[in-house]
Amino acid sequence: MPIVETKGLTRVYGEGSNAVTALDAVDLAVEPGEFVAVMGPSGCGKSTLLNLIGGLDAPTSGSVVIDGRDIAHMSEAEVTALRRRRIGFVFQFFNLIPVLDAAENVALPLVLDGVKAAEAKATAIEWLARVGLQDLAGRKPDELSGGQQQRVAIARALVTDPALILADEPTGNLDSRSSDDIARLLKEVSVTWGRAILMVTHDPRIAAHADRIVFMRDGRVVDDTRIAGAQEARDAMEKVGLL
Amino acid sequence: MTVRHALLGILSQRPGHGYELHEAFEALAGGRALWDVKPAQVYTTLARLVDAGLVKRTASPGDGGPARHVHEITDAGRAEFVAWLGEGVHAEHHRDEFFLKLVLALTTGAADPVGLIKTQRTTLYRDLHELTARRAELVRSGDLAHELLLDKAIMHTEADLRWLEMAEARLGDMVECPLSASPPKRRGRPPGREEHEAPAGEAAGNNKGASSIKESDPCRS
Incomplete structure (x- = not known):
């Protein structure tokens, strides 16, 4: 079963003659452990797609099904819980809280979910170690490089053990070397930890780390192609128990 | 020509058997996955280098098996290699x-x-x-x-x-207009050089003429 599936997903902004169709009947399914890049020119609907899947915006028509459940049929509290536990977000500008250190930033989603502070921090430090930042847990965001801040953000996205990571231009604010590091880390997130990743990017070199690329234009999917070797895809699926 | 000169470059460091030279070329080029040169191509190239006097080949006694040949660069080969290093390389991305x-x-x-x-x-x-x-x-x-x-x-x-x-x-x-710039089909003897290439002044005049074509014509933009 796909971790996320959209059916006829449509988002229209404005009304009447001012109506703009940002997303036009998009059907897309992402399997567990799959790393999918979404590419296309500015205004093609990539970010709208991510926002709708993440429950940050509501569709005009069509549906978003996560774990087999249509989020349109959930209460706001259920959507919030789903967003907190099943989906991790990674943004272009990291969105870390400046007054909290790396471990506290990573622990935050757990604390908000009612986990005790000490337990949340211990889990946070485990995830910081997995993204290679075990020695920097006590640093504030302004004491970290851009690449390190994005690693903290990825650890924060993973700390609630989500099945799906939504990443919107995760390397858009990084130099090319840090971008490559972050793309490799996302690849590891999908291969080693079996999480599905849906990543919006305009950078072909970053998209090339994915298993599959979805190309969008004018709110529609115009091409959807698998670029990773068949063996690599099989290994990823085996890891998450699909084979 | 690249394999030929790369082999000269490898031989300028030390003599070698054909097999060793094939291995050395692969290591230099980044492995078989990046540049797959067959052993036969290396052997053929070495034979041509010997014919051209750029490499000297001598038989070395094997351990009871067939004789193996050791290749050694000559002075002419070394000069050819250094001359090749000094030349610029055209990218030729237009041959697509x-x-x-x-x-x-x-x-x-x-x-x-x-x-x-x-x-x-x-x-x-x-x-x-x-x-x-x-x-x-x-x-x-x-x-x-x-x-x-x-x-x-x-x-x-x-x-x-x-x-x-x-x-x-x-x-x-x-x-x-997929092939609007293709030349008309000519028959008979190829035209002379003066007919083929327009003088610089005339070419500039043609450009002026081209600029008067309306911009909406996709074939001329």
Whole structure:
């Protein structure tokens, strides 16, 4: 079963003659452990797609099904819980809280979910170690490089053990070397930890780390192609128990 | 010519058997996955280098088996190698197989050009995926020279993808005039040089004429 599936997903902004169709009947399914890049020119609907899947915006028509459940049929509290536990977000500008250190930033989603502070921090430090930042847990965001801040953000996205990571231009604010590091880390997130990743990017070199690329234009999917070797895809699926 | 000169470069460091030279070429070029040169090509090239007097071949006694040949560079070979190092290398990106396919698809109607572009984009992204994965391995092993080689391959693949995007955006225009710049078919003896090449002044005049063509004509923009 796909971790996320959209059916006829449509988002229209404005009304009447001012109506703009940002997303036009998009059907897309992402399997567990799959790393999918979404590419296309500015205004093609990539970010709208991510926002709708993440429950940050509501569709005009069509549906978003996560774990087999249509989020349109959930209460706001259920959507919030789903967003907190099943989906991790990674943004272009990291969105870390400046007054909290790396471990506290990573622990935050757990604390908000009612986990005790000490337990949340211990889990946070485990995830910081997995993204290679075990020695920097006590640093504030302004004491970290851009690449390190994005690693903290990825650890924060993973700390609630989500099945799906939504990443919107995760390397858009990084130099090319840090971008490559972050793309490799996302690849590891999908291969080693079996999480599905849906990543919006305009950078072909970053998209090339994915298993599959979805190309969008004018709110529609115009091409959807698998670029990773068949063996690599099989290994990823085996890891998450699909084979 | 590249394999020939690379073999001279390898031999300028030490003499070697054909097998060793094939191995050394592969190591230099970044492995079989990056540049697959068959042993037969190395042996043929070595034979030509011997014929040209750039390499000397002597038989070395084997351990009871057939005699093996040791190759050694000559002074002429060394001079040829150094001269080759000093020459610039043309990139020749304009000799492009995909371009030929795209234009021929447009002119013959034998394939859908949009489908061709999609297939090519997938091919290039698969290449880019492999190149970035391979590069990551080289970064881990500290092989800086071949990491730089892969950076070059990655950059060219990115440029090809950008070009593909541009070609896709202008496909509609190309449908209207896919080969508008092709010369008319000539018969008989090829024309003389003076007939073929316009003098500089005349060419400038032609450009002025071209600028008067309305901009909306996709074939002239």
